Amino acid sequence: MAKINGRAVPEADGRSLADYVKEQAYRLNNIAVERNGEIVSKTDYEATILQPEDVLEIVQFVGGG
Amino acid sequence: MENDVLTLGGHTFTSRFILGSGKYSLDLIRAAVENAGAQIITLALRRAESGETANIMDYIPDDVTLLPNTSGARNADEAVRIARLSREVGYGDFIKIEIMRDTKYLLPDNQETVRATEILAKEGFIVMPYMYPDLNTARDLRDAGAASIMPLGAPIGSNKGLVTKDFIRIIMDEVDLPVIVDAGIGRPSQACEAMEMGAAAVMANTGIATAGDVPAMAQAFRKAIEAGREAYLAGPGRVIEHGAAASDPLTGFLEAKGGEA
Numbered sequence: 001m002a003k004i005n006g007r008a009v010p011e012a013d014g015r016s017l018a019d020y021v022k023e024q025a026y027r028l029n030n031i032a033v034e035r036n037g038e039i040v041s042k043t044d045y046e047a048t049i050l051q052p053e054d055v056l057e058i059v060q061f062v063g064g065g
Numbered sequence: 066m067e068n069d070v071l072t073l074g075g076h077t078f079t080s081r082f083i084l085g086s087g088k089y090s091l092d093l094i095r096a097a098v099e100n101a102g103a104q105i106i107t108l109a110l111r112r113a114e115s116g117e118t119a120n121i122m123d124y125i126p127d128d129v130t131l132l133p134n135t136s137g138a139r140n141a142d143e144a145v146r147i148a149r150l151s152r153e154v155g156y157g158d159f160i161k162i163e164i165m166r167d168t169k170y171l172l173p174d175n176q177e178t179v180r181a182t183e184i185l186a187k188e189g190f191i192v193m194p195y196m197y198p199d200l201n202t203a204r205d206l207r208d209a210g211a212a213s214i215m216p217l218g219a220p221i222g223s224n225k226g227l228v229t230k231d232f233i234r235i236i237m238d239e240v241d242l243p244v245i246v247d248a249g250i251g252r253p254s255q256a257c258e259a260m261e262m263g264a265a266a267v268m269a270n271t272g273i274a275t276a277g278d279v280p281a282m283a284q285a286f287r288k289a290i291e292a293g294r295e296a297y298l299a300g301p302g303r304v305i306e307h308g309a310a311a312s313d314p315l316t317g318f319l320e321a322k323g324g325e326a
Binding site for chain 1: 091112113270
């Protein structure tokens, strides 16, 4: 199953990245996604289908110096 | 003063106060930004939290330039990865490189910082490297394509002020890039002194975030930075190490009473 932000997420397999991001209520204006070490452009979320072996990092800006 | 602007990577700013956004409760950030008059705000990149959690982007005015940092990076490759992801979020090409191997004092790794600067400048980033104030490294960063040099005044979050003053001054004298004093600046007086010395800007976070009254301290920093800049442009008066120089006329004294001279 796909691993997202360090956690195994069985329900993500076979879904599009766009669907997953929407379902999790991530804010599109404040995230970036890396899939298996490669950045996924926001225009490709729809066409990106999550695979069981995928490793994703979904990141956002937080307060920092 | 009206035409006195700070230029970084082709962008111009009238404020010389770069505000860090860490350690605040979110409702205080907007007031801090407004009272600071800051046009550049730093941010960090972390794993996203799903759900409708409070989002820092809602509290930062739209006209403010975002300066993401690469905190968490322990080497150049990790910094490059964080920088690319930060750009992908979609707020521009600015990146503050921050690479630390030391977890006690949080001191930057100058060598890896030069390496990351070289890679990211080639990719079109406006690179602002945080560094330990060393002249040779500053020259290497300039040659690698940095848009500014950001030497530390003291360890991050320490509020100790311009501990490295003499070495920052050497960089200012020798490297023709904006020098922005970052880290350790805990009080307005310290920010003012950095500006008087000729810093192009001051970056502060903890000094404001840990103040009793955050918005008021943001404003105090703003005034101090403006005052320091004005003093620098005015050209501070000279220092006499030994002796004194009267400010009053040394002639025309009254005669001592009773006629004794």
